Amino acid sequence: MAISRRVALQTMLAAGATVAGARPAKAAVLPVAAADAVGLLYDATLCIGCKTCTVACRDANQLPPDTSGSPNGLYNAPVDLSAKAKTVIKLYAEGDERSYVKTQCMHCIDPACASACMLGALQKREFGIVSYDPDLCIGCRYCEVGCPFGVPKFEFAKSAPKIVKCELCRDRLANGQEPACTEVCPRKAVIFGRRSELLKEAKRRIAEHPDRYVAKVYGETDGGGTQVLYLSHVPFEKLGLPTLGDEPAPQLARSIQHGVYRGFVAPAALYAALGFVMFRNRRSGEPSRGDAEAPTGGSVQ
């Protein structure tokens, strides 16, 4: 399955799909990244935990300080992604083993949040970026239920709240800039680029230093594949990246929903059947009439 997906991806690239947003109209079992899909590659072995990226992110997105990790409330120190923090650096330490990990939206190829969203406020738009349009959001927070990475956050503190999540600095991309976090990273631990090229680069690093890395690019197929990819020297689950399998997160719920409602045939058939049964019942003379006439049917004993 993974191979056929890779083949499909390569075929698409080979076809030189220069058309922006050339996404297969109907996703197969495993989704294929859009030809123009961009993303991040984060290499945990290079990250020194300086948090410059988090500062640049805050600056670029004009986010207020998040002091949740500061005991006296004096410092900007988010403990996790929040309505005020779109990217956070966390530390994993166990014995001698330690690693930093950067968290932000994974920009799934087949995102659960977008599958959940009633009016498509969250959906994959240009470059496969999962972006947010507050004008289509009613604040139901079903995206938060769906996301396996716990990424979308809600401004509970506000009376006119919005969903907050990384949108890969899409406004900066439009100006020809790269995302704020990759621009400032002093060690190039997080880099920006086309997903296909980032994936190639990740595999090159593993091949070059097999002793340094876990032999897997997280996000290549996990949860159906993500546009943010991870390299690590410690097991990915230690970094808080969930073990998801290759099936896209929204697949099960969606296949049930689509199976039942395909072409709206089943509901229409049920409606017709119900109408027919009632029509026949009425003709058979059993006293089960509509209510308009008041409950005249049936004798009360």
Add this chain to the structure above:
Amino acid sequence: MTARAEPVGGPLVTPFTRALAGLFGLAALTIAWRLVAGLGATTALNDGYPLGLWIAFDVVTGTALACGGYAVGIMVYILNKGRYHPLVRPALLTSALGYSLAGFGVFLDIGRWWAIWKVPVYFWHWNFNSALLEVALCIMSYVVVLWIELSPALLEPFKDSTILPLRRLARTVPPIVERGSIFIIALAILLPTMHQSSLGTLMLLAGSRLHPLWRTPLLPLLFLMSCVAMGFAVVVFESAFSSIAFKRRPETRMLASLAAVIVPLQLAFVVLRFGDLWYRGELATLVSGGGRAGLAALEFGLFLAPVVMLASSRSRRDLGQLVRASMAMMFAGALYRFDTYLVAFQPGANWSYFPSVPELVITIGLVAFEVLAYVVIVKTFPILAARPRVERQAA
């Protein structure tokens, strides 16, 4: 003897209705506060538990408790059991009230409540992958259908009204509803079938964050079965409640035969749920101890209790036993649904949720309003079947 519906009559202002109005008044103030101050200031909701009491209880459990109209509708119109007809109007009333308030609960829960109108209006943005969209559209339509179904009963007292427009309305609407009844009733059965099952599909999106005791592709079917069982239970309970509260002779015999129908339904749910756990190899989880396993076991107990309680035909004719069994059935389905939405959802160890005081005040106030509206409407409008004044031998 023909059953006709008539108003129960009696005073509207009693200590009971006053207390209900007081509870609702308190909730109304809290609602104003919530709408102005926002969710963070008034609820315990957070990014780990984005759905709380209002969704798990008011909407997911509340609409199932409002499935009396659905359950009786299937019985009377599809299975053609006309003898249950006297139960139709009271069941429709509880359904209309329950669904309307569930819709109101959603309105309070969504963070951007001023934009709720966009859901039905922005049809070109509809995302058909979203189970929630289907639930939302179905519930909105069903509320309208329920009030249309009920409109003849609510218009009846105005047939000879001195206010001309009202009299005209009261005389023209019921025949239209009667003529379209097949189309309306078929819709009133189709819509709950759709959204009650989709309420189950909805939580499947949580994937591995939903506890394995509840995470099954059968969730839609189990949700549908539980709402039908709860609908029947509510009809039995509400009929018994009305007979006690309004000192009317109980419809024991009708309820007894209804109970005989719902026992197999209850049993089928247990067999399906148990079989599913066995098939998925999760039976060990059920007996492994722990709070969640305990709650799942309690669900099984509550589902089985009415089966035992109503096993003999003698116990089914005992009004007290019927009330107890129907309460067990309501609790069983309610707990199952509540668990699926709140207990089974595991966002991670660093998150917790317990409803805040304002959340509880609003939920209690809305239930109080529902009971108040029921009492006032059955006293004023022809909803309940007319009962003979003369005492007769126990039927």
